[in-house]
Amino acid sequence: MTSSRVRPGPAGPARFKAYRFSQASRLELLAKLPAELRFEMEVVSHILPFRINDFVLNELIDWADPSADPLFRLLFPHRDMLSPEHYDAMSGLVRLGAPPAEIQALARKIRDDLNPHPAGQQTLNVPSLDGDALPGMQHKYADTVLFFPSAGQTCHSYCAFCFRWPQFVGAEDRFSASDSTALRAYLRAHPEVSDVLVTGGDPMVMRTHRLAGYLDPLLSDPGLEHVRTIRIGTKALTFWPHRFVLDDDADELLALFRRIVDGGRHLAVMAHLDHWREMENPLFTEAVRRIRETGAVIRSQAPVLAHVNDDPRVWSRMWKRQVALGIVPYYMFVERDTGARNHFEVPLVRTWRIYADAVSAVSGLARTARGPSMSCGPGKVEIQGVAEAHGERVFVLRFIQARNPRWTQQPFFAAYDPDATWFDALRPAFGEREFFFSREYAAMTKTGG
Ligand SMILES: *Cc1c(COP(=O)(O)O)cnc(C)c1O
Numbered sequence: 001m002t003s004s005r006v007r008p009g010p011a012g013p014a015r016f017k018a019y020r021f022s023q024a025s026r027l028e029l030l031a032k033l034p035a036e037l038r039f040e041m042e043v044v045s046h047i048l049p050f051r052i053n054d055f056v057l058n059e060l061i062d063w064a065d066p067s068a069d070p071l072f073r074l075l076f077p078h079r080d081m082l083s084p085e086h087y088d089a090m091s092g093l094v095r096l097g098a099p100p101a102e103i104q105a106l107a108r109k110i111r112d113d114l115n116p117h118p119a120g121q122q123t124l125n126v127p128s129l130d131g132d133a134l135p136g137m138q139h140k141y142a143d144t145v146l147f148f149p150s151a152g153q154t155c156h157s158y159c160a161f162c163f164r165w166p167q168f169v170g171a172e173d174r175f176s177a178s179d180s181t182a183l184r185a186y187l188r189a190h191p192e193v194s195d196v197l198v199t200g201g202d203p204m205v206m207r208t209h210r211l212a213g214y215l216d217p218l219l220s221d222p223g224l225e226h227v228r229t230i231r232i233g234t235k236a237l238t239f240w241p242h243r244f245v246l247d248d249d250a251d252e253l254l255a256l257f258r259r260i261v262d263g264g265r266h267l268a269v270m271a272h273l274d275h276w277r278e279m280e281n282p283l284f285t286e287a288v289r290r291i292r293e294t295g296a297v298i299r300s301q302a303p304v305l306a307h308v309n310d311d312p313r314v315w316s317r318m319w320k321r322q323v324a325l326g327i328v329p330y331y332m333f334v335e336r337d338t339g340a341r342n343h344f345e346v347p348l349v350r351t352w353r354i355y356a357d358a359v360s361a362v363s364g365l366a367r368t369a370r371g372p373s374m375s376c377g378p379g380k381v382e383i384q385g386v387a388e389a390h391g392e393r394v395f396v397l398r399f400i401q402a403r404n405p406r407w408t409q410q411p412f413f414a415a416y417d418p419d420a421t422w423f424d425a426l427r428p429a430f431g432e433r434e435f436f437f438s439r440e441y442a443a444m445t446k447t448g449g
């Protein structure tokens with residue numbers, strides 16, 4: 001565990017200047033957990049990353065009953081995140097007091113079993129310019145380039161479901177770029193790109209001057225006029241709202257946001273929000289207010305996770321609160337097929353019911369969230385529903401985004417499977433041998449294109 005960076009500064013509205021979170025001692029809080037649970041946490045954290053900052057620890061987690069608390073369950077290691085075999089192997093070593101090298105060797109082996117590279121991220125989506133692969137970028141869908149600044153590849157706290165987990169344990173080379181020269185060259189050569197999505201990790205762990213070093217040139221360089229939207233993916237609104245209110249460079253950050261908006265670009269803050277409980281802190285509300293004041297639009301996204309938010313009432317309440325604050329619900333995701341998936345995954349049919357029930361309980365303004373969506377190799381596949389056709393029960397699916405833009409929006413059908421939790425478990429309906437895109441996708445993966 002690392003401690004949070006508390007950077008109280010002169011920035012921030014007066015009424016928040018005095019605001020400091022109640023800082024109980026970490027050890028005191030952790031000592032409230034039963035010894036057995038602490039041992040299990042230790043075993044799991046040898047394999048999966050664990051990090052939590054003092055704000056989340058003190059302000060977001062309900063220590064009256066941590067095991068029932070969605071944020072505790074989102075963040076803290078749990079023995080069921082590993083298969084019984086993996087857990088027994090590691091706990092055996094820990095109990096014996098095995099040397100660190102032995103523990104690390106086993107950890108590496110187990111991590112390799114946890115599908116650390118889902119959806120062909122490292123092979124299929126890395127763009128190139130003049131024959132050279134460009135690290136720190138991904139380009140999968142025509143409109144949008146993902147940019148991974150090297151200083152933004154950690155997070156304020158680590159969500160235990162996160163598909164970026166291998167980079168947090170150093171098990172994979174981070175895709176990351178130390179400056180934006182290659183990004184700009186690539187964008188100049190790709191006039192079809194309208195959106196740049198700055199992501200991580202959490203780019204909001206970066207100091208403002210760093211972020212500005214990446215973003216300001218996108219606004220001023222000739223030949224980049226086609227880049228209309230800058231998106232920033234972040235969890236900082238709830239994990240470190242100080243970033244927008246109290247940090248000593250918070251005002252500078254908001255000035256950067258204003259420069260982007262005043263430069264005629266759309267700035268979209270893509271906020272990762274899993275539960276309404278994380279949206280109750282007054283610093284969160286203030287962060288939202290200050291970001292919106294710059295002209296940026298906050299959009300929200302999160303996956304459906306067992307033990308955290310697999311209940312339509314959680315989503316409808318969260319979406320209503322978001323709309324009240326001026327946040328636009330954007331995506332509901334399906335938990336991805338990597339890392340601690342066994343612990344967090346929910347059958348697709350239930351995830352879809354959660355979406356349908358949540359959407360039915362909110363006004364049209366909160367029905368802007370699309371999903372539930374699976375980010376898999378061929379694209380973002382949305383579960384539109386369950387239907388009966390030709391006497392067969394089927395999942396109705398469509399691509400929200402596709403590796404080939406022509407696949408987008410085309411409805412297609414998979415045989416109903418009550419246990420399926422991910423796209424790779426689905427088979428074409430009506431006895432067909434393959435989906436309409438299967439051949440073309442297979443050809444793409446063969447050529448690495
Ligand atoms: C989701 C995603 C995007 C953005 O898609 P939108 O539908 O425009 O939000 C871009 N690139 C990748 C790899 C994605 O997974």
Ligand code: SF4
Nearest residue numbers: 155158159162201235
């Ligand atoms: S904040 Fe986002 S990138 Fe960071 S651990 Fe959570 S899900 Fe992963």
